[in-house]
Amino acid sequence: MKHSEDDFKQDTIHDMPEGSTPDAPSNESRRSFFKTTGATILAAPLVLTSRKSEAQAIILPPSPPTTPWLEELPETVEPVAQTDLLTDSYLIPQGEANTLYDECGRDKHQRWADFFGNPQLQYDQADTYELRAEEVMDHVFHPDYPPQLVWNYIGKFENGDPYPNPTFHARYGRPVIVRLYNELPDNHVGFGTPEISMHLHNLHTPSESDGFPGDYFSQTKSGPTLSGPGKYKDQFYPNVYAGLDDFPKGPNNPVGGDKREALGTLWYHDHCLDFTASNASRGLAGFYLIYDALDSGDEHDPNPAALRLPSGPYDYPLAFQDKRFDANGIQIFDQLSPEGTFGDKITVNGKIEPVLKVARRKYRFRLLNAGPSRFYQFHLVNEANQVQSFIYISNDGNLLPKPLLNQFKVHLGVAERGDIVVDFSKYALGTELYLANRLIQTDTRGPGNVRAPGMRVLKFIIDREPSEPDVSRVPSTLRPIRRPTLAEIAAAPVRTWIFSRKNSMWSINDKFVDVNSPAARIAAGGMEIWELQNPSGGWSHPVHIHFEEGHILKRFKNGVEVPVPAHEKGRKDVYVLGPSESIRLFMRFRDFPGKYVMHCHNMIHEDHAMMVRWDIVV
Numbered sequence: 001m002k003h004s005e006d007d008f009k010q011d012t013i014h015d016m017p018e019g020s021t022p023d024a025p026s027n028e029s030r031r032s033f034f035k036t037t038g039a040t041i042l043a044a045p046l047v048l049t050s051r052k053s054e055a056q057a058i059i060l061p062p063s064p065p066t067t068p069w070l071e072e073l074p075e076t077v078e079p080v081a082q083t084d085l086l087t088d089s090y091l092i093p094q095g096e097a098n099t100l101y102d103e104c105g106r107d108k109h110q111r112w113a114d115f116f117g118n119p120q121l122q123y124d125q126a127d128t129y130e131l132r133a134e135e136v137m138d139h140v141f142h143p144d145y146p147p148q149l150v151w152n153y154i155g156k157f158e159n160g161d162p163y164p165n166p167t168f169h170a171r172y173g174r175p176v177i178v179r180l181y182n183e184l185p186d187n188h189v190g191f192g193t194p195e196i197s198m199h200l201h202n203l204h205t206p207s208e209s210d211g212f213p214g215d216y217f218s219q220t221k222s223g224p225t226l227s228g229p230g231k232y233k234d235q236f237y238p239n240v241y242a243g244l245d246d247f248p249k250g251p252n253n254p255v256g257g258d259k260r261e262a263l264g265t266l267w268y269h270d271h272c273l274d275f276t277a278s279n280a281s282r283g284l285a286g287f288y289l290i291y292d293a294l295d296s297g298d299e300h301d302p303n304p305a306a307l308r309l310p311s312g313p314y315d316y317p318l319a320f321q322d323k324r325f326d327a328n329g330i331q332i333f334d335q336l337s338p339e340g341t342f343g344d345k346i347t348v349n350g351k352i353e354p355v356l357k358v359a360r361r362k363y364r365f366r367l368l369n370a371g372p373s374r375f376y377q378f379h380l381v382n383e384a385n386q387v388q389s390f391i392y393i394s395n396d397g398n399l400l401p402k403p404l405l406n407q408f409k410v411h412l413g414v415a416e417r418g419d420i421v422v423d424f425s426k427y428a429l430g431t432e433l434y435l436a437n438r439l440i441q442t443d444t445r446g447p448g449n450v451r452a453p454g455m456r457v458l459k460f461i462i463d464r465e466p467s468e469p470d471v472s473r474v475p476s477t478l479r480p481i482r483r484p485t486l487a488e489i490a491a492a493p494v495r496t497w498i499f500s501r502k503n504s505m506w507s508i509n510d511k512f513v514d515v516n517s518p519a520a521r522i523a524a525g526g527m528e529i530w531e532l533q534n535p536s537g538g539w540s541h542p543v544h545i546h547f548e549e550g551h552i553l554k555r556f557k558n559g560v561e562v563p564v565p566a567h568e569k570g571r572k573d574v575y576v577l578g579p580s581e582s583i584r585l586f587m588r589f590r591d592f593p594g595k596y597v598m599h600c601h602n603m604i605h606e607d608h609a610m611m612v613r614w615d616i617v618v
């Protein structure tokens with residue numbers, strides 16, 4: 001492991017600041033370096049003049065070739081099993097941080113008493129889970145590569161077996177508490193840092209449970225926005241709809257909030273300040289799916305209002321990550337270079353070129369670009385590379401008002417999600433189909449052109465008839481949307497955020513990240529128009545705003561208004577800013593005051609300072 005990283009660092013040694021130790025710069029020195037210098041020296045020697053010369057700054061051999069379609073994904077993605085957190089009277093989840101018994105020094109859970117009535121959680125008031133961030137020594141990305149070290153969140157299956165990066169099934173109206181233990185080794189060598197802050201992207205989660213980047217912790221260290229280290233941290237996910245203050249819980253609104261604000265496909269990942277790309281690349285990421293009465297996760301649901309989308313084994317999340325491997329097949333990542341490391345292998349749920357055997361019926365696939373920096377445009381193709389149609393139902397975890405029928409592509413910036421329904425009953429048994437990425441990309445700056453046939457990343461084999469008739473469906477309307485009114489738009493102040501290059505790093509409004517001070521203070525209940533601008537002709541920034549979704553009002557390219565694509569006309573939490581593009585979007589800021597962030601979700605840009613703190617204040 002170590003030798004390969006050191007080899008790699010030779011390539012980028014010119015990026016190192018004077019006085020640092022090129023072969024073993026500690027994570028702490030990198031962190032303090034960012035703080036003290038604004039990192040301007042770090043990149044100063046790298047004078048970049050054009051996209052081409054920038055791309056040449058780091059030259060790596062390609063990852064070793066792999067034989068495709070050797071490993072199968074499981075036919076079903078099971079939900080993680082709960083852990084009873086009430087068995088030890090000293091460790092019962094509570095509103096205040098339990099620092100006496102090794103919890104890190106987090107802020108107290110907001111509205112705890114509203115939800116639970118007592119300082120401590122009582123029996124059956126919430127679904128409770130335990131995750132342990134751990135080293136896993138023998139992960140196999142591909143049988144042609146050796147088993148190797150990754151970091152995973154370890155939950156458990158129903159039978160008690162460990163479940164790496166488990167998928168959560170949550171339900172609106174039912175709170176969830178996740179107790180996250182940090183058991184990563186504090187003497188870790190290689191990319192990644194053993195302090196963590198887990199973000200659940202993009203649930204309506206109070207600030208103290210949002211995985212704020214400065215809230216990182218380990219047993220010995222804590223970020224600048226926590227009051228102390230600890231062995232674990234409790235994250236409280238109320239699972240209410242956004243708009244709680246305007247749409248209070250009551251007999252006619254059992255969940256609380258505005259049900260038009262429901263989300264579905266979410267994911268959790270590490271969000272440690274300066275180390276999100278390296279820690280997520282190390283493997284700290286998983287799915288959190290949430291259901292409600294409409295999107296109920298039951299295709300047999302007798303409730304006439306239920307959508308009855310494909311469910312159970314036929315509701316299948318797929319996470320894509322770009323990774324690079326050295327000549328020995330060991331993953332590498334440069335967490336020092338502002339160029340990061342461009343992944344030329346694409347993993348699907350942690351596997352390179354896997355196979356998924358499917359039944360001849362409809363499936364809901366939840367596609368997630370889990371980063372760190374590659375963009376995708378996926379097509380479903382047959383053996384002859386002819387594109388196949390599907391239905392696009394949800395973007396960024398928000399069901400669209402109406403499904404988009406007869407679609408042929410899913411474009412995903414980092415952290416974007418696209419849910420599609422594929423009907424395999426159109427095909428004969430034995431048919432083989434592929435998911436292929438046709439977006440050309442050669443560095444971490446952003447994508448280029450679309451080119452067929454593209455790279456096949458996942459193979460489907462239709463290998464069986466369904467065990468029972470397929471009763472799932474895609475109704476002609478999905479979830480109603482609350483668009484801002486003309487009066488709301490006219491009354492909303494406009495705030496401008498400029499995403500640009502600065503000293504070979506990445507800045508927002510000419511500043512590097514500072515988790516200690518907010519760049520905006522927004523009154524709770526406020527509405528604003530945010531204009532996101534990318535003045536560069538060279539880079540793409542998938543911008544993510546935590547906590548609240550927005551509505552894209554307008555898009556511009558080179559100052560000229562261009563149409564908003566159909567899949568972006570629902571609510572969003574990632575806004576893909578291509579070169580010389582800008583976006584105007586409408587936001588509401590509700591329910592849970594505190595500190596949040598906006599950042600480029602190209603995690604390499606994010607870690608090299610393209611992030612800003614903003615607060616909701618009362």
Ligand SMILES: [Cu+2]
Pocket residue numbers: 540541542600601602605606610
């Ligand atoms: Cu970016």
